[in-house]
Amino acid sequence: MNSRPKSMIAGTGSAVPEKVLTNADLEKIVETSDEWIRERTGIERRHILEDGLTNSDLAARAAEQALKKAGLTPDQIECLIVATITPDMGFPSTACAVQSKLEAFNAAAFDISAACSGFLYGLIMGDSFIASGLYKNVLVIGSEVLSRMTDWEDRATCVLFGDGAGAAVLVPSGDNRGLLSAYMKSDGRLGYLLNCPGGGVTYPASHETVDQRLHFIKMEGREVYKHAVRTMVDAAVHSLELAGLTAKDIDLLITHQANKRIIHAVVQRLKLPDEKVFINIEEYGNTSAASIPIAMNQAIEEGRLKEGQLCLMVAFGGGFTWASSLVRI
Template sequence: MSELRCAGIISIGSAVPEKVLSNADLEKIVDTTDEWIRTRTGILERRIADDDKATSDYAAEAARAALDKAKLTPNDIDLIIVATVTGDMPFPATASIVQNALGADKVPAFDLGAGCSGWVYGLSVANAYVSSGIYDRVLVIGADLLSRVTNWTDRSTCVLFGDGAGAAVVAPVEDGLGMLGFELGSDGSGAEVLKIEAGGSRFPCTCEAVENYRNKIFMAGSEVFKFAVRIQGEAVERVIAKCGMTTADIDLMVPHQANVRIIDSAVNRLGLPPEKIFVNLHKYGNTSAASIPIALDEALQEGRIKKGDTVVVVGFGAGLTWAAGVMKWAY
């Protein structure tokens, strides 16, 4: 077997809708207040997709941005992975629709479903393909339009979610740079606490299901919160230990942008100073699989990441799932 190569992110791009839904706007829709939303979630506004756009549209836009930055064409890509829970339709895979939209001729493409952890799961798959030499360039996209599956009468959940996409190109990088390790996990005993019940083979989407919002997001908030505040810190501790590091070695942590209290709990557990955490959920809310790549793109634009920095990403989501990764930034 040939020696493994170092694989890392060589470019990243993102795309969000233009339409902004503020907390003040939500006050007109459900019984809530800006103060309640801000103090409990840290969210000030979120982006909502245009009626004529689908997940694949924003995924393709983010992918084009990443390709442009890497000075690559769609046909330079060997594989496309789309992490999403809000695909354009049950089948075909949204990744195939993105592949066609990009004009990536006959490039293999598949979807990956791991909830809000999905993009980091996809990153680990891309790392395996590239480091082993099976593929040279893999496009990893996280994209979700959660507004399409939000119950806008449920004030406990409708304030949380937004729409967007982020994409990264994973390719061989210099020795000593790129991805160093991952910590992935799943606990299916928690499948019932965060779900869209109807629309699959167990509960087809009937009129009764629609009338009772069973085709929309259900979340047992307290259970998800308890899981999230525990697992994010644990996952980071485990992955940095695998890499022979400590929290002192982290230059920047980019967590899943779900709730500022969840992020703060992980930060406190890890003992990281605020300047080592990147947060942008106040602008976008929870964009599911898109949240981490969108945040990474903004962190780069703001000069928060430089070549050689130790960057940690960590997410959690439906499943229940979790995923953390450590990388030495490659550019």
């Protein structure tokens, strides 16, 4: 990648539902314990979207914040990307619903499906659009309502996930701020380890598929764990190499928030001190494509990430997909 960034993040935002589900609440739903969940995952709470609201409602709220901070109005957005695996419906896209809610009528709007790596895939796609000269202002959103794809009878998965949305506005970079590297990978052979089989055209909705609970997330946790550590380290190392930098150079690491133990394993391999690692999984659980933009927005709001600093973002997710990007904020 060229050393001079082509696009930079001009504003970020996030939105999470008010309703909170604690580990103690989960103890009343499935056979689990606060201690087990904290020890194995680091999660204490997650936020659950209220009935009657949908993915695009959360996404639009996050986007409004990001636009405000970027000093742009919705009609100035030329491309609106929503990364999600929990869309409002089969089609049209959640991005089109967000476009309508924001009144961002000058934008081309579409969804991408790259599971928990989706936001970074979207960010890299937006950066490429700006680099090519196709668009100037791109809105990238990661937004998920995983609570509606969660099997609340399966203790191995239902304790992990939460709802939320995060957004970033990308604009052309005039200086050294912006994306310094971009790395995306996939391995479709591992798709069976983490998926939601029902509802597509392989298993279209029927009484049978509902009885078989095929419309919920299925996961082989231990296998996913192993690949998560391996792929996130791979992604982190590649982004640093592409930018000609080392782990010592970065100011903050933001990984996909799937499990505190996975994050610690990655941090150990990168030999990073704890103060350079951002973790908020205790509050939100795993919000898939929303986890990195929610964390980035929080890190900026809390002053953990300041203009000019280097942030390495790393994600992995179903597919398998993994990705990373080094950004000067």
